[in-house]
Amino acid sequence: MKTESITQKGEQASCHAATPEGIYIISSSSAVEDASQLHWAQQHLRALGWQVQLDGDALAVHQRFAGSDAQRLAAIERALNQPHDVVLSSRGGYGLSRLLPFIDWKAVAQSGKRFVGHSDFTAFNLALLAQTGAISYAGPCAAFDFGVEQPDDLTLDLFHEAMTNQLEVLSFEAEGSDAVDTRGVLWGGNLAMLCSLLGTPYFPQVPYGILFLEDVGEHPYRIERYLNQLWQAGVLAQQQAIILGQFTGYHLAEHDRGYDMQAVIQWLRQTVKKPVVLNLPYGHVPLKATLPIGKKIGVATEDDMAYLLIEEHHHE
Amino acid sequence: MKTESITQKGEQASCHAATPEGIYIISSSSAVEDASQLHWAQQHLRALGWQVQLDGDALAVHQRFAGSDAQRLAAIERALNQPHDVVLSSRGGYGLSRLLPFIDWKAVAQSGKRFVGHSDFTAFNLALLAQTGAISYAGPCAAFDFGVEQPDDLTLDLFHEAMTNQLEVLSFEAEGSDAVDTRGVLWGGNLAMLCSLLGTPYFPQVPYGILFLEDVGEHPYRIERYLNQLWQAGVLAQQQAIILGQFTGYHLAEHDRGYDMQAVIQWLRQTVKKPVVLNLPYGHVPLKATLPIGKKIGVATEDDMAYLLIEEHHHE
Incomplete structure (x- = not known):
């Protein structure tokens, strides 16, 4: 990456x-x-x-x-x-x-x-x-x-x-991402924490949002269960794009028989039908971006790259 | 037990x-x-x-x-x-x-x-x-x-x-439970699964309910996070009693420094102020009761015992 x-x-x-x-x-x-x-x-x-x-x-x-x-x-x-x-x-x-x-x-x-x-x-x-x-x-x-x-x-x-407001565009290799070119309010973070707010007054309503997610130490079936909850709660249908960061620190078992994060992403795409962007440099890994939650940004993919337009400076 | x-x-x-x-x-x-x-x-x-x-x-x-x-x-x-x-x-x-x-x-x-x-x-x-x-x-x-x-x-x-409708009263040793004598609709089950429904159309609204919970392989801090979610979602305040089954299969670490299930139960009692009944024979353990979800039952504690009145037969 x-x-x-x-x-x-x-x-x-x-x-x-x-x-x-x-x-x-x-x-x-x-x-x-x-x-x-x-x-x-x-x-x-x-x-x-x-x-x-x-x-x-x-x-x-x-x-x-x-x-x-x-x-x-x-x-x-x-x-x-x-x-x-x-x-x-x-x-x-x-x-x-x-x-x-x-x-x-x-x-x-x-x-x-x-x-x-x-x-x-x-x-x-x-x-x-x-x-x-x-x-x-x-x-x-x-x-x-x-x-x-x-x-x-x-x-x-x-x-x-x-x-210092100098990060205008965050670009990253994002092979396998869906085509997208849109704007919306960026929000998200740790998937388990985000879902732990569902149903409470601390869960934001972000229509036309750009939702980014990461997690650590959660088996893909638990990641899917969280995504499933967000889907059934009507949250994912409201998003312009879903950006997946790094999901790390889990262990697959023999009885998974090929069920893995790829299977989860496949299920997500089939079920939710929203553009999915992969490989955001954010998660429980050394390399992580600093991302403004609640800010309207742009997101686009092209030629296996993804671009987050964080600051739009109007140069005259 | x-x-x-x-x-x-x-x-x-x-x-x-x-x-x-x-x-x-x-x-x-x-x-x-x-x-x-x-x-x-x-x-x-x-x-x-x-x-x-x-x-x-x-x-x-x-x-x-x-x-x-x-x-x-x-x-x-x-x-x-x-x-x-x-x-x-x-x-x-x-x-x-x-x-x-x-x-x-x-x-x-x-x-x-x-x-x-x-x-x-x-x-x-x-x-x-x-x-x-x-x-x-x-x-x-x-x-x-x-x-x-x-x-x-x-x-x-x-x-x-x-x-076969023969289970009239389920009684179990419940030392340390709060005093309670009430009736309500029994519901609950696995805590993580229950919370995975919050915000979706599959989460029941049970005012004046009797909520029972169990889980396996979840560290006490995660159990607390789930209970915290139920509290902040307004679910626990609606209950007549909270019955805790068996929470098993987790590992405490040195850095927990005494934080354990007892600390969670203490936090729950201080925070929610609802009667808490302990030690329900239900969970990821060999001994488990079969419990009617959605049925109005009675619950009472006396002398370190708890009683669930499952079937009320009117003998004439």
């Missing part, structure tokens, strides 16, 4: 890039296992020119969580009232689901902060969209993605570009 | 017991792995006096499924039009979810057949209830439970009693 970020830097960037004050790192899900991860993350982000500040409870631990529910809610509230304009989650895991009713979503939207996270953070992204329509980001996490000596360079670049 | 089925046999039984014509075994989910399982099942059921017939595709195989979608739908349709009044699923696994829109639920309800199954079969039980209000049964499966030389005697007895 080759991923290019086709950006217009230089003059355009200086015209359109935000001037970020910095990044504030919070822990809203599972506990960070190793403090050194956040030290590495700070170092890599500072090397790109960002100011970085850790929330006081970024390393808190309560059971498997990064602090009690009250601690993590307080961290989110502090994130709204500090000066840095990007709020980056330290990691996923589990923990946001049970906080959703206690987060002041209007205050999150009004803060104007750019919240970024992964996996469990899908609950935050989608609840914010459902409750306010505000944009937030699916992307890397501080500890999981940047918390090593050598993080994935492209993941770091894509994060930086997305946070 | 000690499970008693306090039944009134003899005169009452002869007054009220149905006279079943027999049992028809179908495969609607995953493929039966070993034909000998269905031979054993037939033998055990015939020893109790039942006529038993295997559906012609009970041993069909397509990928991981017990036949193609069309084959399994045809098996369900054949089950409606054969003379035996009990239709017993061979096993769970995965496969019913994607059939739900293609099953003629009205015809299932009008057939008057008693459908019984487990795990994946929760999709059938709940879709039938949602679409028609008709009763069906959560219970053992032919291959999984009866497909061995020595099946669990009590599971077999409870199945037989439920199918």
Whole structure:
């Protein structure tokens, strides 16, 4: 897989890039296992020119969580009232689901902060969209993605570009994708987390949407069961396109007898009859794009490539 | 755990017991792995006096499924039009979810057949209830439970009693349960399957319900995430009682730091404030009751015991 970020830097960037004050790192899900991860993350982000500040409870631990529910809610509230304009989650895991009713979503939207996270953070992204329509980001996490000596360079670049409005087009090899050329609101994230919001007030209604999905450690039959639920709930019929990211970390068994992700994708296409785009660089893998959830974007495929038009700058 | 089925046999039984014509075994989910399982099942059921017939595709195989979608739908349709009044699923696994829109639920309800199954079969039980209000049964499966030389005697007895209307009260040790004495419509089954229906037309609305749940191979954080979804979807607040069956087959990790099923149950009680009954003999374990989904029953606890009043015979 080759991923290019086709950006217009230089003059355009200086015209359109935000001037970020910095990044504030919070822990809203599972506990960070190793403090050194956040030290590495700070170092890599500072090397790109960002100011970085850790929330006081970024390393808190309560059971498997990064602090009690009250601690993590307080961290989110502090994130709204500090000066840095990007709020980056330290990691996923589990923990946001049970906080959703206690987060002041209007205050999150009004803060104007750019919240970024992964996996469990899908609950935050989608609840914010459902409750306010505000944009937030699916992307890397501080500890999981940047918390090593050598993080994935492209993941770091894509994060930086997305946070400074410089990522205009995300292109990726997408052999086997359906023909599509459309626009719509981008949304999605982790499939299991997305489905865990169905039926609740935190599941966004996105007609004419562009839905992207990824997951880890779920057997294809469980991935199909989630997709089946989205289909039967009427969600997939409302989409302009379905973009599949990376589905990893599962094990096929002898009794699957050839049933695999290809069989799931075949079933999806036969059943839903919406354009399916494959191989989005997003998932529980080192290379992941930073994607604006709730933003209207374009998506097109041509010659085994797919293009997401993230920023449309009107150059005069 | 000690499970008693306090039944009134003899005169009452002869007054009220149905006279079943027999049992028809179908495969609607995953493929039966070993034909000998269905031979054993037939033998055990015939020893109790039942006529038993295997559906012609009970041993069909397509990928991981017990036949193609069309084959399994045809098996369900054949089950409606054969003379035996009990239709017993061979096993769970995965496969019913994607059939739900293609099953003629009205015809299932009008057939008057008693459908019984487990795990994946929760999709059938709940879709039938949602679409028609008709009763069906959560219970053992032919291959999984009866497909061995020595099946669990009590599971077999409870199945037989439920199918002949002789199971009046199911009592079980339920230490640590909340005080409760109420009536409501019994529903539930496998937690993951139940949540996989949320947002779809196959999720029943059961106000004042009595919800029972079990699961296997799901870490407590995932069980909590499912319960959290049911809470935030407003489902749990509508229940008169929540009955937890057996949650088995998961592995705690060092980083859980004490977070376990007890922590989940504590969170559930603090959050939902509904009576919680523990230790229902139902789940992915040898001993499982056969329970009428969609039927109004009573539930009470006293002195560390719980009682489900399944049949209320009015003895004059």
